[in-house]
Amino acid sequence: MKRVCFLIFCCTLYTQLWAQEEYKPANSKFEQLGTMLPTPNTYRSASGAPGPDYWQQKADYDIKVxxxxxxxxxxxxxxxxxxxxxxxxxxxxWVQLDQNLFSKDSDTYKTETGTLNDNLSFDALDFVKREKFDGGYKITAVKEKSGAKLTYNINKTMMRIDLPRPLKPKGTFAFSIDWNYNINDQKKLGGRTGFEYFEKDGNYLYEIAQWFPRMAVYDDVYGWQHKQFLGQGEFALPFGDYKVAITVPADHIVAATGECQNLNQVLTSTQLKRWEKAKNTKEPVVIVTQQEAEQAEKSKAKGTKTWVYQAKNVRDFAWASSRKFIWDAMQVNIAGKKVWAMSYYPKEGNPLWGQYSTRVVAHTLQVYSKHTIDYPYPVAISVHGPVFGMEYPMICFNGGRPEPDGTYSEQIKYAMISVIIHEVGHNFFPMIVNSDERQWSWMDEGLNSFCQFLAEQEWQRDYPSRRGEPYKIVPYMKSDPTALVPIMTNSEQIMQFGANAYGKPATALNILRETVMGRELFDYAFKEYSRRWAFKHPHPADFFRTMEDASGVDLDWFWRGWFYSTNPVEIALADVTHYQINTQNPEVEKPLAKEQANPQTLSKIQNAKDIKSTLQERDTAVSDFYNSYDPYQVTQADRAKYQRYYNSLTPEEKELVDSGLNFYVLSLKNNGGTIMPLIIKMDFEDGTEKVVRIPAEVWRMNNQEINKVLFTEKPVAQFTLDPYLETADIDTENNAFPRKSVPTRFQLYKERKMTPKNPMQQQREAAGQMNTN
Structure with missing residues (x-):
């Protein structure tokens, strides 16, 4: 750090020291988003709340499958x-036919890009298998409630039904659709739905979703949301009530959205007793045991059984079915209401699933309810099968399977817990706060990933969360700019989907909560958004406006940088200059001036050894006045002059001159483009430290480079910018002054064959060896 003393004149210190930075008119970082957001109206207000004339459509279903x-x-x-x-x-x-994703003429297949090389795995040619699969809906009838046929037109994953007469406001129209399709092998063909075949026992496990023609959304923003389903942008659906009768093999167990209406017809008396017991326990109770599931696997009963489910005010319906299912359940208290937390899984999921799944479901409901709204539905279900992670109202499909010997790696354990938290959490976003996933993936995936991070950290201290901490998004933010798109990009055009739609918005919200707004303001505003838009259809502007409206914090600069641009955060602490007040006291200033004027140099050190004596030392004839004169000696005249000066000062001015304060001018450069608050840690020479937090508005006059003056009573040995990695700064090497070097460690090793066994297997093997010895 450069160290400079400065002379002050009475009443001029602050004018001299805190001069305004140069204003740059081209600066737009703090301009309001303005026309980038839709104009408020009576449907959606400027505050971000639903307007007085807000409306949404309703679609009720009575289904037999x-x-x-x-x-x-x-x-x-x-x-x-x-x-x-x-x-x-x-x-x-308009009706959605999402299962047509698997039809042979699917645009998803046609628009995929890629290449081939000399060495390919069989899985790399999956598209050949898809061409042989006869997927997609077979629509066999579309009729009015009276039985009259309706005219319809199928456009890939969308179907338009022409009404025999206009449907007026507040009117209703009932019609029927008959259909059928082949279920995809999820392990071979992928997708958010499908079956898994267990060759060892010859049984199937089905996770069924996007399985019925579903109404598209019609709203005040887009009219009909009938953008084609290409596989990445998920779903936009209206709320409604469902009654669904599901006919399956007689020994299958069915999990589904909603509540089963005929448990006494589909369960044994013993299973019903277990069900009743589960209502009053704090631990999961097994309703269908592994022994019962294994017996069903072997016997494969003939005939069928129908399970009837009902669900109120949901946007979708999914189900799962298998004779392999073990089923456990417990109830969790949410704001005084008991809610079922349940899991369905094959024996291949144990011991992980029996130990963790239902407990994770219950934990997720409690944490999300604390941060959003109280979970309103009667049940939440986690199903283990072929789909690693996918969400629907009250039910989700999750992966995470142990080895055949029952052991598992730490990675599998936490991947399973995290995916259950994430998919159960989707009940809140977008199943309740019903955003348009076909248009904006971040509004459900990003908000949900943020809440997932909160739930993970409340599950276990220092939980190894994959997303949420700002430093974990740095590799993505440092990506090739040609591979980056803003968060505010349509779902089907997003590159690096996981980082963009999940990681970056989750990180942004964490930064808002911890660094920009503070937890109290953020948590209140986030709950207000959830409350305002529960069971409604929010769009991005509704979220942005509500967060500002409920907190009183202007965040347009933040949305602009994090959501509308791909600019990274890269703020450099370029230089620090150290100033101290020139007290004009000769007893203090002259010794300092002498020290600065006569620094120790290598030549002086060498000359002291090599030159035995100088001519002047040997011959006094060459000496005069200046050989004995010391310009840094304090004289009586110096003392008198200082006393006259000091006596002229006011008590406040004397206190400032005597303070011994250290002033530091920090030169900062915004190399990345996205502005952020400044978090500056000062390590003092006496070993103590202090952190200063400066709002992002410090950049409002110049968003490229600024100077910031700090003063301290104690001298600073080290300044560090963003010491706790709060801002996702992509280059921390220029964040310290003086610069700090962080060594990279390298390892020496001999080549050896790595074992693929997980730690549990290794421990068992070691224990076995010890026993044999």
């Missing part, structure tokens, strides 16, 4: 009752 376990086939019929709550007269309706 049958699972063919021999052919892996679905046959279904449904009656949809559609209520037009909009002010518009509708002449047609």
């Amino acid at each position: 049958q699972l063919d376990d021999e052919k892996q086939h679905i046959t279904g019929s449904e009656v949809i009752t559609y209520t037009n709550n909009s002010p518009d007269e509708l002449t047609y309706l």
Whole structure:
């Protein structure tokens, strides 16, 4: 650090020292988003709340579906009752046919890009298998409630139904659709739905989703949301009530959205007793045991059984079915209401699933309810099967399977816990706060990943969360700019999907909570957004505006940098200059001046040894006045002059001159483009430390480079910018002054064959060896 003394004149210190930075008119970082956001109206207010005329459509379903376990086939019929709550007269309706993703002429397959090389795995040619799979819906009938046929047109993953007469505001229209399709082998063909075949016992496990023609959203922002489903952008769906009758093999256990209406017809008396017991315990109770599931695997009963489920005010419906299912359940208290937490899994999931799954479900409901709204549904279910992670109202599909010997790696354990938290958490975003996933993936994935981070940290101290901490997004922020797109990018065009839609928005919210807003303001505003938009259809502006409205914090600069741009955070502490006040006291200033004027140099050190004596030392004839004169000696005249000066000062000015304060001018450069608050840690020479936090508005006059003056009573040995890695700064090597060198350690080793065994297997093996010895 450069060290400089400065002379002050009465009443001029602050004018001299805190001069304004140069204002740059081109600076737009702190301009309001303005026209980048839609104009508020009576449907969506400027505060981010639903307006007085807000409306949304309703779609109710009565569905009957049958699972063919021999052919892996679905046959279904449904009656949809559609209520037009909009002010518009509708002449047609749009229905989503997402299962057409698997049809042979799917645009998903046609628009995939890639190449081939000389060495390919069989899995790399999955697209050949897909071409042979006869997927997609077979629509066999579309009729009015009266039975009259309706005209319809199928456009890939969308179907337009032409109404026989306009559907007026507040009117309803009921119609039926019959359909069937082949279920995809999820392990071979991928997807968010499908079956898994267990060759060892010859049984199937089905996780069934996107399985029925579903109404598209019609809202005040886009009208009909009928953007084609290409596989990445998920779903936009209206709320409604469901009654679903699911016919499956007689020995199958069915998990589904909602509550089962006929448990006494589908469970044994012993299983019903276990169900009743689970209502009053604090630990999961096994409803269907592993022994019962294994017996069903072997016997494979004939005939069928129908499970009837009902769900109120949900946006979708999914289910799972298998004779392999073990089923456990418990109830968790959410704001005085008992909610079922349940898990369904094959024996291949144990011991992990029996130990953790339902407990994770319960934990997730409690933590998310604390940070958003109280979980309103009667049940939350986690199912283990072929789909590693996918969410639906009250039910989700999750991965994480131990080795056949029951051991598992730490990675598998935490991957399983994290995916259950994430997918159960999706009940809140977007199943309740019902954002448009087809357009904005971050509004559910990002917000949910943020809450997942909170739940993980409350599960276990220092939980190894994959996303949330700012430093973990740095590799993505340092990516090649050509591989980056803003968070505010349509779901189907996102590159590096996981980092963009999950990681970056989760990190941004964590930074808002910890660094920009503080936990109290952030938590209140985030809960307010959840409360305002529960069971409604929010869009990005509603979130941005609510967070500002409820907190009183202007965040447009933050949305602009983190959500609308790809600029990284890279703020450098370029230089530090140390100033001290020139007291004008000759007893203090002259010794300092002498020290600065006569620094010790190598030549002086060498000359002291090599030159035995100088001519002047040997011959006094060459000496004069100046050989004995010391310009740094304090004279009586010096003392008198200082006393006159000191006596002229006010008591406040004397206190400042006598303070011994250290002033530091920090030169900072914004090399990345995204502005952030400044967090500056000062390590003092006496071993103590202090952290100063400066709001992002410090950049408002110049967002490229600024100087900031700090003063301290004690001298500073080291300044460090962003010491706790709060801002996702992509280059921390220029964050310290003086610069600090961090060595990279290297390892010497002999080549050896690495064991693929997990630590549990290694410990068992070691214990076995010890026993044999």
